[in-house]
Amino acid sequence: MNIVQEIINNNFISIAMIIGIIIMIAENRKETPHGTEHIAVIVVLLSIIVVNTAMMDWYMKSSYEAHENYDGDIIMKLMYLRSAIEHILFPMIAYVLLLLVAPVKKKYIIFIPEAIVILTEFINLFGTRLIFHYDKHLVYHDDLFFLLPYFVGMLYLLLLIRYSISFLKEKQMSRGFTVIFIVFLTLLECYLEAAYIVVDLMDEIVALDVIVYYFYLVAIYQSEMKIKLRTSELELERSKRQLTISQIQPHFMYNSLTSIIYLCDKDTQKTKNALIDFSKFLRKNLEAMSRKSLVTIKEELEHTKVYLSLEKLRFEDELNIELDIKDNDFMLPMLTIQPIVENAVKHGINRSESGCGTVWISTEETEDSHKIVIKDDGAGFEIDSLKELGENHIGISNVRKRLADECGGELIIKSAPDEGTECTILIPKELSNEDSGN
Structure with missing residues (x-):
C-alpha cells in the first residue's frame, strides 16, 4: 500500500x-x-x-x-x-x-x-x-x-x-x-x-x-x-430521384393511358376510377422525392394496389393477385413493395411463356423482424445475371439501398429460370419501432 x-x-x-x-x-x-x-x-x-x-x-x-x-x-x-x-x-x-x-x-x-x-x-x-x-x-x-x-x-x-x-x-x-x-x-x-x-x-x-x-x-x-x-445523404437523395424517375417510365404511362382511352367508350365509371388511380400513383411517386420519413405498411400496400389496378387494365384476367397480410403494424421506406411487384409483373409474368400468372404478397411477424414476401410464378432468371441487368433493374438496387440506409433492412432474392422469383424483405423490429416512434 x-x-x-x-x-x-x-x-x-x-x-x-x-x-x-x-x-x-x-x-x-x-x-x-x-x-x-x-x-x-x-x-x-x-x-x-x-x-x-x-x-x-x-x-x-x-x-x-x-x-x-x-x-x-x-x-x-x-x-x-x-x-x-x-x-x-x-x-x-x-x-x-x-x-x-x-x-x-x-x-x-x-x-x-x-x-x-x-x-x-x-x-x-x-x-x-x-x-x-x-x-x-x-x-x-x-x-x-x-x-x-x-x-x-x-x-x-x-x-x-x-x-x-x-x-x-x-x-x-x-x-x-x-x-x-x-x-x-x-x-x-x-x-x-x-x-x-x-x-x-x-x-x-x-x-x-x-x-x-x-x-x-x-x-x-x-x-x-x-x-x-453529407455524402451519404446526397447519395440517398440521388437514389430517391433515380427511383422516382425509374417508376414513372414512359412505357408504363403509355400503356396505362392507352388502356384508359380504350375504356372511355366502354365504361365511363371504370375510366373515371382508372384516372383517379393513375393520379394517385403519380402523386405517390412524386412524394418520394421530398418525403424522408418511413411510411406504414398499410400505406405502402395501398399504393401497390393502385399500381396493380392500373396493370389489371392491360392484363385483365391474365394477372392474378393474392394477398396474405398477417402483419400490418410496422414502418418501411416509401416505394419499397411497389417496385418489386412491378418487376414481378414486367420481368416475370409478362415474359413467361403463357404471358399470364400470379403475384403473391404476404407479411408476417417473426421473432426479431417484420417479413414481407413478394413471389411470382413468371419467367424467373439466373441470380448471377442480376448484377448485369443495370438500368432495367434500377428499382431493385434502390430498394436494397434505401432499406439498408433508412431502417437497417435487407432484400433477399431467390429465382430460377421458368420457376418464378421470390423476394423477401426483412425489417428489424428494433429499428422499425424506433423510427415509427419518431
Whole structure:
C-alpha cells in the first residue's frame, strides 16, 4: 500500500494525464479515430516509464543507504535494468509518435536507430559499459555513448519537424502547426532539463503531447464523419430521384393511358376510377422525392394496389393477385413493395411463356423482424445475371439501398429460370419501432 501511495504522490500529474488519455480512448472506442492504436501503445510505454521511475524513487527514499556497498547486489542489477528500460522507451515513444503523425513508408528503416539503442543498451547491461554505469554506492555515471538515446529521440523529433513542414506546404495547416507545437514543447522540456531548470518532467510532457494530438485526431475524425454523412445523404437523395424517375417510365404511362382511352367508350365509371388511380400513383411517386420519413405498411400496400389496378387494365384476367397480410403494424421506406411487384409483373409474368400468372404478397411477424414476401410464378432468371441487368433493374438496387440506409433492412432474392422469383424483405423490429416512434 505504501508503494502505491508513493507512486501516486510522486507521479500524480503523469498518472492523471494517462488516465485521461485512457478515458478519451474508451469514450471514442466505437469511432476509433485513425491512430488510436498508436496512442494506446504510447500510453502503455508511458505507464511503464512512470512505474519504472516511481519504483526507483520509492527505493531511494525508503531503503537506500549512501555509504553501503551494493557491488554485486541484486539491487544494482535492477538499477541497471531500470535505466536501460528508460533509455529504450523514450526514443521508442518518439518513434511511435512519428508513425502516428507522419505517413511513414519505410518503417523498418526508420526503426534502425532505435534498434541500435536497444542493442547498445543490452551490451551495456550484460557486457561493456558503453552508455552508463553505477558505482558501488549506486551513483549513476555517464559513459562514452551516454547521449545515444537522446540523440535518437532528437532524430525522430527532427523527422517530425520535416513532416510538419511538408504538411504546411500541402496546406494542412492544423496538422502542421499541431506537430510543430508538440515538437517545440518536447525540445523545450529537454533544454530545461539539460539546464537543470526543471527535473523529470518528460513523462508529463509526452502525455501532454499525446493528449494534444489525440484531440486533433478526434476533430479530424468528426470532420470526416460529417463529410461522409453529407455524402451519404446526397447519395440517398440521388437514389430517391433515380427511383422516382425509374417508376414513372414512359412505357408504363403509355400503356396505362392507352388502356384508359380504350375504356372511355366502354365504361365511363371504370375510366373515371382508372384516372383517379393513375393520379394517385403519380402523386405517390412524386412524394418520394421530398418525403424522408418511413411510411406504414398499410400505406405502402395501398399504393401497390393502385399500381396493380392500373396493370389489371392491360392484363385483365391474365394477372392474378393474392394477398396474405398477417402483419400490418410496422414502418418501411416509401416505394419499397411497389417496385418489386412491378418487376414481378414486367420481368416475370409478362415474359413467361403463357404471358399470364400470379403475384403473391404476404407479411408476417417473426421473432426479431417484420417479413414481407413478394413471389411470382413468371419467367424467373439466373441470380448471377442480376448484377448485369443495370438500368432495367434500377428499382431493385434502390430498394436494397434505401432499406439498408433508412431502417437497417435487407432484400433477399431467390429465382430460377421458368420457376418464378421470390423476394423477401426483412425489417428489424428494433429499428422499425424506433423510427415509427419518431
